[in-house]
Amino acid sequence: MRLQVKRALPIYWLDDETVRIGAQQGITQELKDPAGELRALLPLLDGTREVDELLDVAGRALPILTREQLRAGIAVLDDCGLLEDASRYDDLPERLHANQSFFAAAAANTSSPANVAQRHISDSHVLLLGLGGGGSASLPLLLALGVKKLTIVDYDVVEASNLNRQTLFRTTDLGRAKVDVAVEYAHSFAPDVCISAINQRISGADEVRQLGIDGDAIICAIDEPPFVAQRRVNAAAVALDVPAVFLLSQHTRGRIFSVIPGESGCMDCLQIHDEVNTDDFLPQYRALMSPDRAGATAALAPHIQRLISFGIDEVVRLITRYAPPFAVGKQVEVDYIAGTLGTVMEWGRQPGCPTCGERDAQYDHIFEIAPL
Numbered sequence: 243m244r245l246q247v248k249r250a251l252p253i254y255w256l257d258d259e260t261v262r263i264g265a266q267q268g269i270t271q272e273l274k275d276p277a278g279e280l281r282a283l284l285p286l287l288d289g290t291r292e293v294d295e296l297l298d299v300a301g302r303a304l305p306i307l308t309r310e311q312l313r314a315g316i317a318v319l320d321d322c323g324l325l326e327d328a329s330r331y332d333d334l335p336e337r338l339h340a341n342q343s344f345f346a347a348a349a350a351n352t353s354s355p356a357n358v359a360q361r362h363i364s365d366s367h368v369l370l371l372g373l374g375g376g377g378s379a380s381l382p383l384l385l386a387l388g389v390k391k392l393t394i395v396d397y398d399v400v401e402a403s404n405l406n407r408q409t410l411f412r413t414t415d416l417g418r419a420k421v422d423v424a425v426e427y428a429h430s431f432a433p434d435v436c437i438s439a440i441n442q443r444i445s446g447a448d449e450v451r452q453l454g455i456d457g458d459a460i461i462c463a464i465d466e467p468p469f470v471a472q473r474r475v476n477a478a479a480v481a482l483d484v485p486a487v488f489l490l491s492q493h494t495r496g497r498i499f500s501v502i503p504g505e506s507g508c509m510d511c512l513q514i515h516d517e518v519n520t521d522d523f524l525p526q527y528r529a530l531m532s533p534d535r536a537g538a539t540a541a542l543a544p545h546i547q548r549l550i551s552f553g554i555d556e557v558v559r560l561i562t563r564y565a566p567p568f569a570v571g572k573q574v575e576v577d578y579i580a581g582t583l584g585t586v587m588e589w590g591r592q593p594g595c596p597t598c599g600e601r602d603a604q605y606d607h608i609f610e611i612a613p614l
């Protein structure tokens with residue numbers, strides 16, 4: 243381990259005896275240094291030395307302190323969340339250095355799991371279902387995060403009506419398969435990415451399962467047929483034991499929820515929860531599934547980007563646990579007009595769930611409305 247003051251933190255002296263590390267209120271440490279020890283030690287914490295060598299050099303700079311006192315002093319700086327291991331950057335391409343600096347900044351100390359978050363992302367395999375508004379906005383974020391293995395699935399071609407919000411596509415792409423444009427973008431952005439593109443409409447949970455993800459997260463950005471598509475992805479995620487993040491945009495609001503198989507309630511648990519807790523849930527659900535007229539897409543690009551930013555951050559949290567995921571077993575809603583984010587519903591596992599529990603026949607009528 244080669245210790246350094248976290249790259250993200252500025253170091254500046256308020257006077258001869260007072261140093262600040264960090265700039266923003268609430269995450270800045272102000273340290274007193276009447277004996278000049280920090281003034282001698284901080285420049286040595288530059289990530290160029292292994293710990294033993296650091297202690298040797300610091301011992302020569304501060305002969306008044308013992309090796310153990312120096313070790314204890316460095317441990318205090320680490321406990322204050324001021325240090326990181328410079329070797330974490332050694333094998334990272336430069337384009338990901340700021341990611342590593344962020345995860346180090348999020349880490350409580352050098353032992354925190356957040357320090358290895360970037361490695362988890364780089365090693366992860368993500369399945370992205372759909373390249374509509376949500377999916378096409380997700381792809382550049384996943385690539386910028388450093389995900390190296392991606393499977394993308396879509397069956398559509400680029401249409402003019404997509405171009406108000408699907409910023410991955412250009413006018414020159416009209417008529418092309420979305421997966422082809424996405425692969426081209428991915429390879430030009432990150433030539434080392436391993437991306438599998440499948441031009442296919444998902445028409446069953448088995449199809450999702452057969453994609454054979456050995457992976458770390460599924461992003462469900464498909465919504466056709468309504469509810470059925472998400473139920474299929476949910477069933478596959480539970481069968482594969484892979485966490486899934488669901489992204490939905492309707493009218494003037496977007497929603498995010500996550501399913502961790504075996505831990506949280508799944509989407510079918512949510513339907514049981516709704517039936518048990520919401521008056522007239524089933525008649526509304528049934529009517530919505532056979533509308534006289536389906537609603538047209540209504541969305542602005544910045545709103546979709548906002549929804550997807552939260553959604554992909556949730557994916558990163560699930561993969562790395564740099565911080566707790568915020569939408570597990572919760573419907574988190576982005577209100578595009580109010581500009582707010584909030585939890586609108588929480589639900590737990592339902593023992594009678596046909597997908598993640600022991601199917602209870604009393605709930606069968608719920609799942610007949612949008613069968614898999």
Ligand SMILES: [Zn+2]
Nearest residue numbers: 508511595598
């Ligand atoms: Zn369930």
